Amino acid sequence: MAAAQALLGVVLVAYPLGVLAALAVRGAAGRGLAAAGALAGALAGLALGAVCLGAGLAPTLTASFLPLTGFMLRIDGLSAFFLIVIGVVGAAVAVYGFGYSAAYDGRYSLRMLGAMLNVLLLSLSVQVIADNALTFLIAWEAMSLSAYFMVLTEHDQPGTVRAARWYIGVTHAGFAALVAMFLLMSGGDLTTSFASMRSASLSPGVRDAAFVLGLFGFSAKAGVVPLHVWLPMAHPVAPSYVSALMSGVVIKMGVYGLLRVTIDLLGEGPAWWGGLVLGLGTVSALLGVLYALMEHDLKRLLAFHSVENIGIIFIGIGAGLIFQNFGLSALAALGVTAGLYHTINHACFKGLLFLGAGSVLHAVGTRNMEAMGGLIKRMPRTALFFLVGACAISALPPLNGFVSEWLVFQALLGGSAIPQPEVAVIMPIAVAMLALTSGLAAACFVKAFGITFLAIPRSPEAARAHEVPRSMQISMAALALACVGLGLAPSFVVRALGRVLSSLDRFAPTEVTFTLGLPLRVPGAVGEMSSPLLALGLLLLLGLVPLGLWLGGADRRLRIGDTWGCGRIGQTARMEYTATAFAEPLRRVFAELYRPTRDLSIDFHPASKYFVQSIEYRSEIHPWFERVLYAPMLRALRVVATWTRRLQGGSLHLYLAYMTFALLVLLMVARWWR
Amino acid sequence: MIGYVLEVAQAALALLLAPGVVGLVRWMKARLQNRRGAPVWQPYWELVKLFQKEVIVSSNASWLFRAAPFVVFTSAVAVTFLVPILAVPLPFDGIGDLLVVVYLLLLGTFFLSLAGLDPGSPFGGMGASREMTVAALAEPTVALAIFALALGAGSTNLGQIVARTLTDPGTALSPGHLLAFGALFIVTLAETGRLPIDNPATHLELTMIHEAMVLEYSGRYLALIEWAAAVKLLIFFSLLGNLFVPLGISMALTPATLAIAVVSLLVKFVVLAGAVAILETRIAKLRLFRVPELLSVSFVLALLAVTSSFLLR
Numbered sequence: 001m002a003a004a005q006a007l008l009g010v011v012l013v014a015y016p017l018g019v020l021a022a023l024a025v026r027g028a029a030g031r032g033l034a035a036a037g038a039l040a041g042a043l044a045g046l047a048l049g050a051v052c053l054g055a056g057l058a059p060t061l062t063a064s065f066l067p068l069t070g071f072m073l074r075i076d077g078l079s080a081f082f083l084i085v086i087g088v089v090g091a092a093v094a095v096y097g098f099g100y101s102a103a104y105d106g107r108y109s110l111r112m113l114g115a116m117l118n119v120l121l122l123s124l125s126v127q128v129i130a131d132n133a134l135t136f137l138i139a140w141e142a143m144s145l146s147a148y149f150m151v152l153t154e155h156d157q158p159g160t161v162r163a164a165r166w167y168i169g170v171t172h173a174g175f176a177a178l179v180a181m182f183l184l185m186s187g188g189d190l191t192t193s194f195a196s197m198r199s200a201s202l203s204p205g206v207r208d209a210a211f212v213l214g215l216f217g218f219s220a221k222a223g224v225v226p227l228h229v230w231l232p233m234a235h236p237v238a239p240s241y242v243s244a245l246m247s248g249v250v251i252k253m254g255v256y257g258l259l260r261v262t263i264d265l266l267g268e269g270p271a272w273w274g275g276l277v278l279g280l281g282t283v284s285a286l287l288g289v290l291y292a293l294m295e296h297d298l299k300r301l302l303a304f305h306s307v308e309n310i311g312i313i314f315i316g317i318g319a320g321l322i323f324q325n326f327g328l329s330a331l332a333a334l335g336v337t338a339g340l341y342h343t344i345n346h347a348c349f350k351g352l353l354f355l356g357a358g359s360v361l362h363a364v365g366t367r368n369m370e371a372m373g374g375l376i377k378r379m380p381r382t383a384l385f386f387l388v389g390a391c392a393i394s395a396l397p398p399l400n401g402f403v404s405e406w407l408v409f410q411a412l413l414g415g416s417a418i419p420q421p422e423v424a425v426i427m428p429i430a431v432a433m434l435a436l437t438s439g440l441a442a443a444c445f446v447k448a449f450g451i452t453f454l455a456i457p458r459s460p461e462a463a464r465a466h467e468v469p470r471s472m473q474i475s476m477a478a479l480a481l482a483c484v485g486l487g488l489a490p491s492f493v494v495r496a497l498g499r500v501l502s503s504l505d506r507f508a509p510t511e512v513t514f515t516l517g518l519p520l521r522v523p524g525a526v527g528e529m530s531s532p533l534l535a536l537g538l539l540l541l542l543g544l545v546p547l548g549l550w551l552g553g554a555d556r557r558l559r560i561g562d563t564w565g566c567g568r569i570g571q572t573a574r575m576e577y578t579a580t581a582f583a584e585p586l587r588r589v590f591a592e593l594y595r596p597t598r599d600l601s602i603d604f605h606p607a608s609k610y611f612v613q614s615i616e617y618r619s620e621i622h623p624w625f626e627r628v629l630y631a632p633m634l635r636a637l638r639v640v641a642t643w644t645r646r647l648q649g650g651s652l653h654l655y656l657a658y659m660t661f662a663l664l665v666l667l668m669v670a671r672w673w674r
Numbered sequence: 675m676i677g678y679v680l681e682v683a684q685a686a687l688a689l690l691l692a693p694g695v696v697g698l699v700r701w702m703k704a705r706l707q708n709r710r711g712a713p714v715w716q717p718y719w720e721l722v723k724l725f726q727k728e729v730i731v732s733s734n735a736s737w738l739f740r741a742a743p744f745v746v747f748t749s750a751v752a753v754t755f756l757v758p759i760l761a762v763p764l765p766f767d768g769i770g771d772l773l774v775v776v777y778l779l780l781l782g783t784f785f786l787s788l789a790g791l792d793p794g795s796p797f798g799g800m801g802a803s804r805e806m807t808v809a810a811l812a813e814p815t816v817a818l819a820i821f822a823l824a825l826g827a828g829s830t831n832l833g834q835i836v837a838r839t840l841t842d843p844g845t846a847l848s849p850g851h852l853l854a855f856g857a858l859f860i861v862t863l864a865e866t867g868r869l870p871i872d873n874p875a876t877h878l879e880l881t882m883i884h885e886a887m888v889l890e891y892s893g894r895y896l897a898l899i900e901w902a903a904a905v906k907l908l909i910f911f912s913l914l915g916n917l918f919v920p921l922g923i924s925m926a927l928t929p930a931t932l933a934i935a936v937v938s939l940l941v942k943f944v945v946l947a948g949a950v951a952i953l954e955t956r957i958a959k960l961r962l963f964r965v966p967e968l969l970s971v972s973f974v975l976a977l978l979a980v981t982s983s984f985l986l987r
Contacts, residue, residue: 064903102703181875264943371796374734376736376737376738376747377736387738391781391784394779394780394784395777395780396777396784397770397774397777397778397781402777406773406774406777409773409817410830413820413821413824413830414823416984421984421985425981425984428818428821428977428980428981428984429977430978431814431817431818431821432814432815432817432818432973432976433814434817435816435817435818436810436811436813436814437813437814439780439810439812439813439814440810441810442780442783442784442806442810443807443809443810445784445808446784446787446788446791446802446806447803447806449788450787450788450791450792450799450802451791454736454738454788454791454792454794455734455791455792455793455794456734456794461737521768527771527824527829527830527831528767528768528829528831529768529769529770529771529773529774530768530769530770530772533769534752534769534770534774537752537755537769538749538752541748541751541752542744542745542748545744545748545751545898546744546749549725549894552725554725554726554897555725555726555727555728555729555893555894556893557728557729557893558728558729558730559728559729559730559731560730560731560732561730561731561732561733562732562733562888563732563733563734563735563793563794563795563890564795564889565795571734571794573796575794575795575796576794576795576796576799577791577796577798577799577802577803578798581799581800581803582799582802582803583803584803585803585804585807585962585963586807586810588963589807589811589963589966596739629821638689651879
């Protein structure tokens with residue numbers, strides 16, 4: 001307990017010190033101090049989460065020592081889990097950022113970047129331990145704004161300002177919904193503690209309204225389709241370690257909020273709550289990966305994969321909520337456990353992949369995959385770490401992505417226990433969509449890794465690429481290790497997640513019977529799997545095969561030659577398959593969704609049309625959501641804004657009149673209200 | 675103890691039989707086409723020959739190209755420990771269920787596709803792109819077929835699915851099982867690169883899928899990949915034969931029942947190889963962009979399988 005208090009103190013002090021140091025000290029020293037503050041805070045947060053979960057005490061810590069009235073903090077299992085997520089990615093990002101932001105020296109404001117990193121991490125940490133709506137909302141807004149400023153770092157690059165505007169627009173629409181939700185749940189007083197919200201008895205209509213508002217607000221932050229539009233714009237233009245933090249942690253706050261509100265504050269809801277979450281998750285997962293396949297901007301591709309993985313997390317949580325409604329508590333715990341497991345897994349591998357993409361960007365200077373290639377020889381360590389991340393996100397055994405997807409599958413397979421066939425039949429459809437998603441994700445990461453790192457460099461910049469500084473490598477290595485570790489110790493992680501769930505009073509998973517040991521058996525014995533033994537077996541076989549070849553007397557000669565090119569001598573990068581070509585079959589298969597436009601213009605030689613001088617091919621994908629959903633909304637907004645502008649005449653007298661008038665009206669309303 | 679011995683024996687048997695199964699399909703196909711055909715054991719000689727040849731690696735290729743054959747082979751061999759070939763239940767049943775099997779095979783496909791891209795040859799890239807497309811589109815069918823089987827057995831555990839069908843043979847003829855069989859048969863053709871999705875005997879690079887991807891491989895690396903492909907065919911045949919028609923599988927682990935299991939396994943392989951050979955003789959290769967239609971058919975079959983398992987439970 002004392003240790004937890006001390007660690008909380010470190011978290012609450014280290015970040016502000018980091019902010020001050022970043023603002024006060026210039027140059028490399030300031031960069032280092034900001035990183036040190038962030039690292040200390042993140043590690044303390046990680047330790048705090050681990051101590052609280054390890055102690056297994058629910059509510060472990062209630063902080064009352066804060067001088068400011070209105071702020072309330074409390075750590076339970078869910079907070080502790082998310083503190084760990086923030087800590088793991090935050091620590092890696094802090095170290096990586098130290099090396100990465102060196103390139104910004106003299107170009108962009110390092111002081112602002114360092115300070116905002118600390119503000120972001122502090123607001124994230126406070127948010128997950130907030131115990132009333134006011135604290136939560138202030139931290140939420142601080143998180144949104146600090147992320148906004150960090151997205152704006154490279155403000156002179158094309159597209160950055162526009163992306164930041166989209167981000168802040170969507171996130172504030174969500175914020176408004178969250179304020180409304182908390183006002184509904186707390187009866188108008190935002191300083192009411194979460195404990196009294198839990199015990200408040202709300203009418204079903206109010207509960208439903210609060211749920212829908214919350215789902216909207218949290219989905220806007222999480223990047224769930226159709227509120228995902230900001231994500232593929234904002235994540236690529238931010239500095240890469242900020243992208244890692246945003247994709248790995250910031251969007252997870254949508255997951256945290258959804259869980260906090262549904263399974264903790266509101267308690268059990270009708271089945272359609274879960275159904276809605278499951279449906280949104282399925283659509284996000286599939287559309288996220290389908291749009292990712294068509295991307296050739298490495299960071300945009302990763303951003304779309306965040307949409308996909310948030311979808312997978314939502315599938316798990318949605319299934320859990322449905323099961324809870326039908327009283328299947330073991331399956332409900334399985335679904336939510338799968339969602340939480342995927343949350344920390346995604347934080348690790350997506351953080352890793354964004355850091356890897358940042359290293360590539362650092363070395364090659366472009367995000368366009370068509371200008372890369374051959375980096376595995378020039379940046380071998382980055383390539384290896386990126387490969388680990390790519391395997392993990394493609395759900396390849398025995399890494400962590402596979403374990404959590406396996407759990408999601410098992411939860412969905414348990415759907416046959418639902419007594420109502422019309423509800424149960426949703427589950428196989430979700431299974432099929434999830435399977436398609438993971439297959440497409442594997443295809444996408446063959447593309448992402450293959451085109452970026454393998455074969456011949458497609459540009460002189462790629463040919464001149466070099467390995468990144470040590471600090472960046474260390475962060476990637478740490479996250480890669482986390483991916484492996486989370487994959488190899490599923491029973492350990494599931495046990496910890498069981499503690500998370502049992503600390504929530506209104507979620508009744510105490511009777512959950514995961515059989516934990518080397519094999520992981522899910523409740524009801526639907527399936528059984530042991531990733532550590534699987535990994536051991538694979539390693540053993542991987543060693544035995546070369547041994548067998550050697551004992552069997554296989555030839556050991558090896559000659560280096562040219563790639564076969566139908567007899568043509570001399571291979572150039574222009575003969576390679578491109579990312580566009582790689583994704584072409586799937587673009588044709590899903591043409592109905594993509595609605596690709598094609599422009600083909602061929603320049604013939606005047607003498608004969610058998611001599612082609614140049615070919616220009618241009619193809620674009622119809623951005624459906626932007627045009628159909630958001631364009632009318634933005635047009636309407638513009639009309640309203642033009643109309644409102646008339647109020648603003650520029651005359652001080654007029655403004656004074658407005659104020660007086662508004663004050664009078666408010667006073668009258670207040671009087672009448674009483 | 676006998677269980678562990680049997681696990682190893684089962685994997686060894688799979689490795690030994692696999693090239694023979696490929697040879698059997700080829701031989702039957704030749705006979706059906708009025709050719710004399712190469713003998714059934716021809717693939718063994720091909721493997722022996724390849725193992726004795728020098729390897730040529732492209733100068734553009736990285737370590738991944740040289741590691742991939744081992745990963746592909748390992749993932750295929752690992753699966754042979756997990757699928758029911760001769761007997762159930764076996765000690766390794768708890769290590770991986772049907773989902774693990776599917777994702778282990780995807781692991782091999784993933785690395786083989788990366789290796790296809792590595793030498794920078796356009797053919798390799800083409801093959802990799804097509805292979806991943808087909809693999810991704812086949813995935814939902816596999817998942818649904820698993821769901822249909824798991825519904826019946828109450829588990830995704832392979833041993834339990836087999837045991838359940840053995841104790842209640844009537845389920846083998848339930849519509850859910852039959853439809854799932856049809857779906858999984860189409861997936862088998864897609865995943866193992868058979869007609870009408872891919873032509874294993876083609877000599878035109880532009881129509882290839884699997885062969886294009888491994889075009890740069892030679893010597894022992896090619897041998898490992900070819901052997902792994904044969905093991906993969908055997909795995910899918912075993913799944914088709916033993917999950918849906920588990921007759922003959924040994925549950926008692928006595929020498930007599932094991933002998934019956936071996937014989938019935940061989941019979942199943944001959945029947946399935948015959949079915950593939952007849953199919954490959956009767957139909958032509960589909961255009962690449964018609965393949966998704968065939969896979970949609972298998973998807974619908976699998977969805978019907980799940981629905982009927984639900985309703986008839």
